[in-house]
Amino acid sequence: xxxxxxxxxxxxLVHGAWARAIDDVEGVCRRAARAALEAAxxxxxxxxxxxxxxxxxxxxxxxxxxxxxxxxxDVLSFPDGGAARPGxxxxxxxxxxxxxxxxYERANAxxxxxxxxxxxxxxxxxVHGVLHLLGHDHEAEAEAAIMEGLESxxxxxxxxxxxxxxxxxxxxx
Numbered sequence: 001x002x003x004x005x006x007x008x009x010x011x012x013l014v015h016g017a018w019a020r021a022i023d024d025v026e027g028v029c030r031r032a033a034r035a036a037l038e039a040a041x042x043x044x045x046x047x048x049x050x051x052x053x054x055x056x057x058x059x060x061x062x063x064x065x066x067x068x069x070x071x072x073x074d075v076l077s078f079p080d081g082g083a084a085r086p087g088x089x090x091x092x093x094x095x096x097x098x099x100x101x102x103x104y105e106r107a108n109a110x111x112x113x114x115x116x117x118x119x120x121x122x123x124x125x126x127v128h129g130v131l132h133l134l135g136h137d138h139e140a141e142a143e144a145a146i147m148e149g150l151e152s153x154x155x156x157x158x159x160x161x162x163x164x165x166x167x168x169x170x171x172x173x
Contacts, residue, residue: 007047008094009033014054017104022119025053031158032126033100039127039154040134048094049133051126052101059103074106075125077132100129120160127154 011026018025029051037047052058056072064070066078080098102125111121131150138144152162 007034007037007042007049010048010050012050012052014052014058015104017055017108018053018122021104021108022122025119025122028119028122029053029126032123032154033130035123035154035157036127036130036134036150038157039150040131040136046094047097049097049130050099051129052099053122054101054103056103056105059101059106062101072103072106074103074110075129076101077129079133079135097130097133100126100133102126102129120155123158123160124151124155124163127151 009030011029013019013025022028033049033051059074059076060070060072062076063073066076078099078101080096102122107121107125108118110116111118114121128147128151131147131154136143136147136150138147148164152164155161155163
């Protein structure tokens, strides 16, 4: 549990390439998730998020099954809706915000294309996914502007360059 955000961030290494490619990959994910919560005005203490570091096979399956798109993507978010559950939070069970699943191959290709460290790209994808768990979206221009501002703010907390300065590929989700 992090005192600043009250967030518990679980990281599941589904694809071993992540651990070989990034030192302290779990710490990178935890810091990015907490930065997203802080940038968005962190929900009440007792929040739980799960981050699964997977590959194209897993993301393609999930994307096809839940979004009807039979192709891999870089990040998918699955909100749990726990914030609306009665009794959830500091005095009761944790608020389960949901799961973020990220593809190694997509993240690595994006990082290479943008000449970014993979850890920075991963941080952006975690931030992006957590913001989706919090209800943010980028379908409409106004929503996208808000979400991009929150992403930039979260990444600034991590000392990562603004992804919307023309250098980085935007998450596909």
